[in-house]
Amino acid sequence: MAEKKNDPGSAASVLIGAAFLMATSAIGPGFLTQTAVFTDKLKAAFAFAILVSILIDIIVQMNIWRILGVSGKRAQDVANEVLPGLGYFLAFLVALGGLVFNIGNVGGAAMGLNVMMGVPLVPGAIASAVIAIALFLNKEMGKAMDNFTKVLGVIMIAMVLFMVFKTQPPVAMALKETVLPSKIDWMTILTLVGGTVGGYITFAGAHRIIDAGITGMENLPKISSGSVKAISITGIMRYLLFLAILGVVATGAVLDPKNPPASAFLIGAGQIGYRIFGLILWCAAITSVVGASYTSISFLRTLFTKVEQHSRYWIIGFICVSTAVFSTMGNPVALLIVAGSLNGLILPVSLGVTLLAAFNKKIVGADYHHPKVLAALGWIMVVFTAWMGFKSLSGIAKLFS
Numbered sequence: 033m034a035e036k037k038n039d040p041g042s043a044a045s046v047l048i049g050a051a052f053l054m055a056t057s058a059i060g061p062g063f064l065t066q067t068a069v070f071t072d073k074l075k076a077a078f079a080f081a082i083l084v085s086i087l088i089d090i091i092v093q094m095n096i097w098r099i100l101g102v103s104g105k106r107a108q109d110v111a112n113e114v115l116p117g118l119g120y121f122l123a124f125l126v127a128l129g130g131l132v133f134n135i136g137n138v139g140g141a142a143m144g145l146n147v148m149m150g151v152p153l154v155p156g157a158i159a160s161a162v163i164a165i166a167l168f169l170n171k172e173m174g175k176a177m178d179n180f181t182k183v184l185g186v187i188m189i190a191m192v193l194f195m196v197f198k199t200q201p202p203v204a205m206a207l208k209e210t211v212l213p214s215k216i217d218w219m220t221i222l223t224l225v226g227g228t229v230g231g232y233i234t235f236a237g238a239h240r241i242i243d244a245g246i247t248g249m250e251n252l253p254k255i256s257s258g259s260v261k262a263i264s265i266t267g268i269m270r271y272l273l274f275l276a277i278l279g280v281v282a283t284g285a286v287l288d289p290k291n292p293p294a295s296a297f298l299i300g301a302g303q304i305g306y307r308i309f310g311l312i313l314w315c316a317a318i319t320s321v322v323g324a325s326y327t328s329i330s331f332l333r334t335l336f337t338k339v340e341q342h343s344r345y346w347i348i349g350f351i352c353v354s355t356a357v358f359s360t361m362g363n364p365v366a367l368l369i370v371a372g373s374l375n376g377l378i379l380p381v382s383l384g385v386t387l388l389a390a391f392n393k394k395i396v397g398a399d400y401h402h403p404k405v406l407a408a409l410g411w412i413m414v415v416f417t418a419w420m421g422f423k424s425l426s427g428i429a430k431l432f433s
Contacts (some may be wrong), residue, residue, distance in 0.1 A: 033338035047258040049178025052185045054093075054237030057323030058228040059188065059316045061134075061140030066227055067270055070294035072279040076205045078220070078274055080213035084180035085224035086267040089261060092229045093237075095410040097259035099390045102400050107382050108331050113395055114385045122385075123331040125378050128326030130232045134354040137320040139363050144314025147294065148307055154359045160314070161355040164321045167286075168351075169343045177322060184315040185265065191308050192272040193411060199279025199300040206275060222420050228266050230417075231378050232327040237262045239330040249399055263362060276300065300310055305407060318371045320371040325350045380418035383410060384424050 040329050071078050096107075096219040103110060112119030141160035149427035151159070170176040237258065241247070246254060277296045280289065288295035329347045332339045387410045389395045390402035 033176060042242075043246055043254065044172070045315050046246060047242065048255055049182060050237040050240040050244070051261035051265055052181040052241050053319075053323055053326070054175065054233065056181045056185050056188075056263040056316070057236040057327065058266045059185075059269050060137055060154045061143070062136070063227060063270075063382035064293040064313060064316060065291075066223070066276060067273045068111045068277050068287060068296055070224075070282050071274050072292060074215060074217060075281060076202065076209040076278060077213050077215040077217075079206045079210040079271070080216060081224060082267065082274060083210050083222045084221050085228065086270075086362050088221070089263045089266070089351065090231050090233065091122055091303075091409045092225070092379070092408065092413055093259040093263050094256060095390070095406055096234055096385065096386050097241070097255050098252065098401065098406075099386050099396060101241055101247055101255035102239070102249060102252060102397065103389065103395050104242060104396065105228065106239055106242055106330060106334060107386065110389045110395060111336050111382070111385045113390050114301045114392070117403065118381075118385060120335060122378070122382055123335055124379075126232050126235075126331045129327045129378065130324045130342075131350065132233070134321060134324040134328075134350065135358050136363055138316050138325055138351075138354050138358045140317030141321060142355055142358070143410075144310050144312075144317055148311030148314060148429065149310075156356050157355050160318050162287050162350050164318060164325070164351050165348050167322060168210070168325075168347045173344055178240075181319050184319050188312050188408065189265075189269055189272065191312050192269065192276055193350055195297060195300060195305065195308065196279065198305065202282055203275065206278060208271060208319075216406050218230050224275035224422060225269075225413075226379070226417070228263070228270075229379060232324055232331075235330070236323045236327045239327055239358050243330070249397065252400075268296035268358045272317050304410035308426065321351060321354070325354075355400065361429060368395060377421045380421055383417065384414045387411060387414065 070081065074081065092323045100110065106111075108119035108123045110119075138157050139153075141157035142151075142153040145159065147157035148184055167173065167176045183253060241255060241258060273293075276289075277293070277300075280296045285296075285299045287299075293310050293313075294306065297305040299305075300371055301308065325347045329339065329343055329350055332346070333342060333343055354385045387407055390407060393400075396402070409413060
């Protein structure tokens, strides 16, 4: 059921919460590792890759938020209207990918507590899961989730900003490389895009505003600004993390390949830096647990009546299963490879059907006219991400070869 909008302030709070939900869903344990690895590889030239990936992310998010927001329908329902049965396929891909990645998120939260306070991994995983479950037991689940992701999002940004001041990166060089790069790596850019708008992440914010009832033509300006805010938060975090790590690698320091971001923080600020990394990792992982669980179940709600009636308990069950698997099996590598490969198919399929829906008056209404430039750019992204998705399927082939 959609939440009631009490006043403009409440709607604004939900939009900021939705932006942080999408952003913190994107900023998971993999995000931290990815940023450290690419900064180490490309040095200051990584700044340009971040800028381009942000611009591409904005195109994807604006298309999806606007079309779903105006229609008031979740992605699986739009997919079923465009092609009957496709919504079930999309929901299956998102729920499967979300569950497997959530195992990794739970593991990241456990690792964060271990680095920060020395808590053993299994108790750390269970403690983090209990905190996430408490949010969904709250009567005002949506508001609790919004506030939680906002607070932890701000903590992450503040901690990384502290590390930027500590490591003193060559900011002038980074700014120059942002617009005049000495090296361009398109595979890096596409990988960043997949990590920030791939899988369930794309829909975390859009489904949140639909649940809150911020839909229709009258809310279009708010919906558009919310999508840009979501990507901006992710971009700020990525750029600050890049600067913090650049300050370390620019000195010639070598990062530990087993855990590049942790070693960067340890080299940059000693044991304090290492503990700060633990806090950032825990914040990134626990908010991703919340985002993955909420969004994955949101794809099943309108397709199955029982899920719609008891959605909060399905979300809690989702978290419990993820935690149980991590606590007994650790991170199942084979499953992560399969899920990662299937994840590459979600964005081209979902973005493609959403763009088809943009010109279907039965879905978006007679008064809505989707910007043609935005649609054209969206279709370019469908082709790019379909190519990336096809390449990612090789991960499954290698697994069984």
